[in-house]
Amino acid sequence: MSVSPPQNKIWWNEPVPTSELIWVIIAFVWGLIMFFMMIYWHVYGEQNLSNEAYRITAEDFSAKTEAMVEKYQVREESGYPVVRPPPGDDIYLIARLWQWWPILELEKGQTYRLHLSSMDWLHGFSLQPVNINLQIHPDYEMVVTITPTTSGEFGIVCNEYCGIGHHTMTGRMYVVDNEGT
Amino acid sequence: MATKEQYRICQTTGLRVYKSAENLIKANAVVAIVFLAVGGVFGIMVALTRWKAVHLLPADWFYMALTGHGINLLIVWIIFFEMAVLYFASAVILGSRLATPRWAWGAFALMLAGAVITNIAILQGGSSVMFTSYVPLKADPAFYLGIILFAVGTLIATFVFFGTLVIAKQEKTYEGSVPLVTFGATVAAIIAVFTIATGAIILIPTLLWSMGYISHIDTLMYRTVWWAFGHASQQINVAAHISIWYLIAAVVVGAKPISEKVSRGAFFLYVVFLQLASVHHLLVDPGLSSEFKIFNTSYAMYLAVLGSMIHGLTVPGSIEAAQRAKGYTNGLFEWLRKCPWGNPAFSGMFISLILFGFLGGISGVVMGQEQINLIIHNTIYVPGHFHATVVAGTTLAFMAVTYLLVPLIFQRELIFPGWAKVQPYLFGLGVTGISVFMMGAGTLGVPRRHWDISQADAVLPYDFPGAANLMMGLNGMSALLAGLGGAIFIIVIVGSILFGKRIESSSEEVKAEPAKVVGQYGSAKHPAVPGTLVMVAVFFTVFVLYYYVNWKYLAEVWPIR
Numbered sequence: 001m002s003v004s005p006p007q008n009k010i011w012w013n014e015p016v017p018t019s020e021l022i023w024v025i026i027a028f029v030w031g032l033i034m035f036f037m038m039i040y041w042h043v044y045g046e047q048n049l050s051n052e053a054y055r056i057t058a059e060d061f062s063a064k065t066e067a068m069v070e071k072y073q074v075r076e077e078s079g080y081p082v083v084r085p086p087p088g089d090d091i092y093l094i095a096r097l098w099q100w101w102p103i104l105e106l107e108k109g110q111t112y113r114l115h116l117s118s119m120d121w122l123h124g125f126s127l128q129p130v131n132i133n134l135q136i137h138p139d140y141e142m143v144v145t146i147t148p149t150t151s152g153e154f155g156i157v158c159n160e161y162c163g164i165g166h167h168t169m170t171g172r173m174y175v176v177d178n179e180g181t
Numbered sequence: 182m183a184t185k186e187q188y189r190i191c192q193t194t195g196l197r198v199y200k201s202a203e204n205l206i207k208a209n210a211v212v213a214i215v216f217l218a219v220g221g222v223f224g225i226m227v228a229l230t231r232w233k234a235v236h237l238l239p240a241d242w243f244y245m246a247l248t249g250h251g252i253n254l255l256i257v258w259i260i261f262f263e264m265a266v267l268y269f270a271s272a273v274i275l276g277s278r279l280a281t282p283r284w285a286w287g288a289f290a291l292m293l294a295g296a297v298i299t300n301i302a303i304l305q306g307g308s309s310v311m312f313t314s315y316v317p318l319k320a321d322p323a324f325y326l327g328i329i330l331f332a333v334g335t336l337i338a339t340f341v342f343f344g345t346l347v348i349a350k351q352e353k354t355y356e357g358s359v360p361l362v363t364f365g366a367t368v369a370a371i372i373a374v375f376t377i378a379t380g381a382i383i384l385i386p387t388l389l390w391s392m393g394y395i396s397h398i399d400t401l402m403y404r405t406v407w408w409a410f411g412h413a414s415q416q417i418n419v420a421a422h423i424s425i426w427y428l429i430a431a432v433v434v435g436a437k438p439i440s441e442k443v444s445r446g447a448f449f450l451y452v453v454f455l456q457l458a459s460v461h462h463l464l465v466d467p468g469l470s471s472e473f474k475i476f477n478t479s480y481a482m483y484l485a486v487l488g489s490m491i492h493g494l495t496v497p498g499s500i501e502a503a504q505r506a507k508g509y510t511n512g513l514f515e516w517l518r519k520c521p522w523g524n525p526a527f528s529g530m531f532i533s534l535i536l537f538g539f540l541g542g543i544s545g546v547v548m549g550q551e552q553i554n555l556i557i558h559n560t561i562y563v564p565g566h567f568h569a570t571v572v573a574g575t576t577l578a579f580m581a582v583t584y585l586l587v588p589l590i591f592q593r594e595l596i597f598p599g600w601a602k603v604q605p606y607l608f609g610l611g612v613t614g615i616s617v618f619m620m621g622a623g624t625l626g627v628p629r630r631h632w633d634i635s636q637a638d639a640v641l642p643y644d645f646p647g648a649a650n651l652m653m654g655l656n657g658m659s660a661l662l663a664g665l666g667g668a669i670f671i672i673v674i675v676g677s678i679l680f681g682k683r684i685e686s687s688s689e690e691v692k693a694e695p696a697k698v699v700g701q702y703g704s705a706k707h708p709a710v711p712g713t714l715v716m717v718a719v720f721f722t723v724f725v726l727y728y729y730v731n732w733k734y735l736a737e738v739w740p741i742r
Contacts (some may be wrong), residue, residue, distance in 0.1 A: 001437045002361040002427035002499070003194075003274050009357040011441040019714055020443045020494060026721065027490035031483025034728065038475050038551045041732075046740035047552050053467030078640050099640070122315050122400055124559045128626045128643050130739055133558040135466040137400045138317070142467035147740040155643020157636075159559040159628030161311055163318070164240055167633040172641045 049134075049144065056141040061117040065092035069102050077103060082174070090115060093156075093171070095123035095136045097163060100156045100171025108151045108175050117141045124160030127173065133159060148175040186278050189686040191589055194432060197354075198590070201282035202272030206265045206590050208289055210583065211678070213261035216296060217576075218671050220253030225664045228615070232657030233635060233650050240632045244309040247630060251312025252303065255571065256331065256414070257296045262579045263369065263421050264292070264338045269586070270366030270424065271345035277354040280344030284337055291334030299327030311630060313411060316387065316398045325388035329381070336377045339370045361438055361445065362431070365424030368448045373417045375456050380410035401468050409459040415571060416455045419489070420448065422533065422578035426496045429530040429581055433521060436499035439708065444495045450488035454480045461545075464554035471551065478549045486546055493538050494717050497531075502708035513712045529581025529605035536609060537574030540616050541566060543724050547731050556735055559630075561653075562623020569616040572663070577608060580670050587674060593681030601673045608666025614659025622652040624734070 008014060042048050068091065073081045081102040085091050087110030094101045096119035106112060116125055118138040125134040134142065156171035188199045223246045229237040238246060272279045279285060302308040308320035349355060383406040389395045430436035438444040460477040463469055480486060504516030521527045544566040548557045584601060587593055595601050627634055627649045636642040
């Protein structure tokens with residue numbers, strides 16, 4: 001029994017029952033499949049993180065973002081600048097207590113290099129309803145290449161606890177249909 | 182000499198119980214249950230706040246309650262109970278005296294002091310940093326100090342366990358290899374040592390930082406090391422509650438492992454691989470390579486998952502074999518129908534096994550795939566998953582074994598046996614709801630650790646779909662159900678310990694005869710377990726389907742690289 005020593009002292013020489021052996025083999029092979037699925041997806045899948053990241057100070061990241069806003073701002077909304085950079089460009093999004101800044105306006109089907117960093121604490125970039133979730137650190141600049149494939153208005157929620165105003169930390173992103181440009 | 186210490190023979194199991202071990206098991210288990218009550222109350226307040234129609238607490242109280250919920254249940258309740266399990270699995274199961282009981286009491290005092298200090302820090306309101314206390318969120322130094330004291334106590338208690346193994350071997354209280362349950366507990370203890378070491382590496386600098394002696398802690402370094410502690414601490418539970426499954430199956434239905442080699446091999450895989458997977462929480466962090474993420478998240482090609490899948494066959498398989506040996510051989514499932522479902526120890530154990538496998542295990546592996554984590558990270562799917570592992574799996578297994586400890590260690594009969602009978606079902610149903618509805622809300626993007634998903638105070642609010650609010654409401658109702666189950670458990674156990682009818686213990690004259698429960702196995706004739714194989718096949722089918730459904734969800738997301 002499981003609460004008494006093995007009756008057969010040389011238990012490690014006992015043969016393994018066939019049913020258990022089959023299950024061990026199935027489970028092992030399934031583990032390999034799940035392991036190689038991740039590698040397969042890096043080669044053939046479209047949703048992967050490049051893990052491209054740099055060390056950066058909050059001041060430098062803020063300066064880069066403000067330069068983009070100055071250059072490409074198209075309008076203002078609720079006190080936030082709405083920025084429409086050209087497709088293929090580097091775009092920047094600041095996470096800070098408690099906002100995502102600025103509002104980005106992208107074109108559907110175009111590709112952008114999105115840079116993300118935090119000015120203060122850890123934040124969680126959660127793009128809704130697409131449901132892409134990224135961890136945003138201070139002092140690290142994360143770069144992901146995204147291609148919006150649906151158009152409309154998207155919400156950015158913070159999903160890493162960042163203090164008492166956490167639930168007010170939101171942002172917005174627009175994706176507009178390509179107007180034949 | 183302590184070897185002359187008095188012991189008694191348990192009339193039910195024939196186990197030899199020394200006074201020192203018995204008292205320590207009692208103390209650790211009772212304190213554990215007290216903190217279960219504290220953490221449970223916090224938990225219900227959290228769930229009722231996230232139920233939009235109730236929205237119980239203001240924001241600052243909510244984050245305080247959430248911190249208290251995490252610390253008291255993930256750490257204090259579970260580890261205190263695990264110390265009781267370690268003493269039981271060494272001293273009681275091996276029929277040995279406990280090594281250095283004074284050190285064990287010292288460990289107990291340190292753990293209790295640490296838990297109280299951390300709780301006071303939390304209740305003062307200045308340490309609402311969540312269970313994870315990510316820098317640069319800063320708590321009161323007492324918050325970290327309490328956890329460190331608790332960890333030191335745990336480490337001492339773990340070494341008392343190892344010492345007891347040595348004594349039992351030297352004094353030849355058993356012959357051959359240690360029983361499987363003790364083997365599993367040893368695995369849990371080894372993982373505990375790893376966990377505490379990592380915890381010290383990250384929490385001591387953080388304590389110094391909170392006191393102003395260290396100026397800066399890197400956020401990525403913190404998360405990387407903290408999770409080696411935070412995730413591994415939950416792996417102690419896996420090893421411990423699986424040992425308890427084997428223990429209950431043995432005591433209640435007389436089950437024995439179909440193959441010692443396979444079950445022990447599965448436990449051994451835990452020793453080597455289970456402490457990996459710290460990166461489960463860092464799959465979408467910047468600054469770590471995919472090679473590291475894939476290796477770590479997969480426990481090196483899923484070798485620890487292999488261990489769990491093996492236990493998923495061998496635990497119910499051992500029960501089926503024992504039941505069939507009793508003559509319940511009709512059809513595939515007569516053995517299962519004739520199991521003692523009215524015994525809360527058994528029903529709790531079996532529900533724990535099913536929920537841990539189907540809900541906790543499958544969701545954990547799927548969300549731990551590097552890319553799938555993109556659509557799950559930090560959503561409320563994550564707590565949905567770990568409520569299935571830690572509450573349905575670990576907590577329910579610990580509740581189940583407590584129903585055995587009351588007569589065996591506390592020597593009392595259960596009061597309100599009718600309540601005890603329904604308790605595992607109520608609690609299991611409640612936790613299933615908590616887990617399923619949180620996972621459902623998570624797939625709709627609902628964030629975890631969030632006071633108000635309607636974002637009423639935000640400048641740019643995002644409207645979550647109505648189904649998300651519905652699921653958070655159902656989660657709240659499930660939490661009430663689980664809370665009721667938890668309350669019944671605490672009332673029955675505390676009531677039985679205080680007012681239950683005493684069970685007379687035998688006098689010391691009883692000879693230390695070999696335990697009555699010794700079983701035969703290991704003969705060439707292995708019992709057939711067709712019912713278990715069908716259950717395992719169902720499990721595997723669900724696993725594969727759910728796995729690929731999630732890849733399909735991921736494929737629909739915007740391309741990102």
